[in-house]
Amino acid sequence: NAGVTQTPKFRVLKTGQSMTLLCAQDMNHEYMYWYRQDPGMGLRLIHYSVGEGTTAKGEVPDGYNVSRLKKQNFLLGLESAAPSQTSVYFCASSYGSGGAYEQFFGPGTRLTVL
């Protein structure tokens, strides 16, 4: 099992460009999450999904959109990148939402917006 994978690993964008980050999991998990990690701030939730075809906003959703067309994939889109979106993006998945269910994280995507 590959677990949670993310594509790409690194990306540099210019302000105003768009891109899509792909997260894939092969554990048949219902729940998927996108977090961003910024220095001194820990990880913050951008968007999440509780199942195929559903998405919802997290703490910091502005400037991002998501889609969950297939259970195993969770896409994060930036329509018009801004320097404030320079960050490391982590995808996570979980079988359920309760405390017994571990969230498994992907390796991260390091994004720089110039």
Added chain:
Amino acid sequence: AQRVTQPEKLLSVFKGAPVELKCNYSYSGSPELFWYVQYSRQRLQLLLRHISRESIKGFTADLNKGETSFHLKKPFAQEEDSAMYYCALKSYNQGGKLIFGQGTELSVKP
């Protein structure tokens, strides 16, 4: 409000010394708390969770509801313990998201 605070950005100890990484939380209800570890440029990995009361890689953490703390401890630090450590609280909303502390970088010197 649901919040996690890790007061130390950096903790530096010598190999063999005891380690305690502090974590305090704010939560109304019974908290579900975790410690995640991130080695250099790697993904976050679950280190331990309070409900299982286990010891992983020599680390333990006890939930103290009176002090609203979940400090991570290890009696004898090893160089391979050098990493970023995050305390996290399971939220009761937003899909059971994790609320992370700011993280503590542990540096174990030889």
